[in-house]
Amino acid sequence: MIELVQLERRHDDFPKRNTRVFVVSVEGLDDARKTQADFPHLIVLADQARSLSEMAGLIHPHAAPDGGDADVPTTILVDRHGTVRWLYRSPEVIARLSPDEVLRAIDRHIP
């Protein structure tokens, strides 16, 4: 969740690059609504059915504290035509990109 806090703090920098920020987890709608209320400038997707996470190969089995599955922390840039421009998966599960790194990736990979 720390990465969401940091992205919300820097939300002004994304529209300047004509970019929206979606945050995705396999939690249900109730949790997604709470997350949306906490981070109003991010667009929260509730992938409880895992259509997106499983299709993308981003499920981390038994990684949640209750033994359930969770998403592998990953950042993907998709341009306005729906084409994937960049994918970043940290080599360690505790590492995340900072907002500055995401913004630099946008500047570098999306024309």
Added chain:
Amino acid sequence: MPGGKRISYNERLANTPHGSPGSNKDMTSSSSAAPHRFRGRLFLLLGLGLAVLGVVAYVVQISLQRLMAPWYMPTLASLGVVLVVMSLLERRTVWRVFALLAVVLLAGAELAFLYALRLPPYTGPIAVGRPFPAFETRRADGTPFTQRDLAGDRNNVLVFFRGRW
């Protein structure tokens, strides 16, 4: 001393490890041991300090919300092991052996912690330069969201996160 054998001062001195009558070896060995002891203690304190510094730095990193792998932790603890070994080479004491064990265990635990958190490289179907594959999920308000919603007049960042916990 009734019933006991009297031992002369010279005999006693001759039986001590470095002693011999009329020599000042004891004094020279103790004066040369002092710098060794000081150096050994310095290595010991530096070694323990580095091991602790790694843990303190990690706590500071988390409190600053910096999400990166703390590889400095086992690195500092390993340097601490080297320094504690050097202190043991200067002078062997039980406490230094215990200190070495503690720092080795700490370095090992930190390495194991980091290796347990490693992720395999991504091998999924999403490829750079290709269209985002088809999917259907929901927004927080329950409305559907598909790959078609990614196309439009704006670029998109998708951040997959682990959850609210």
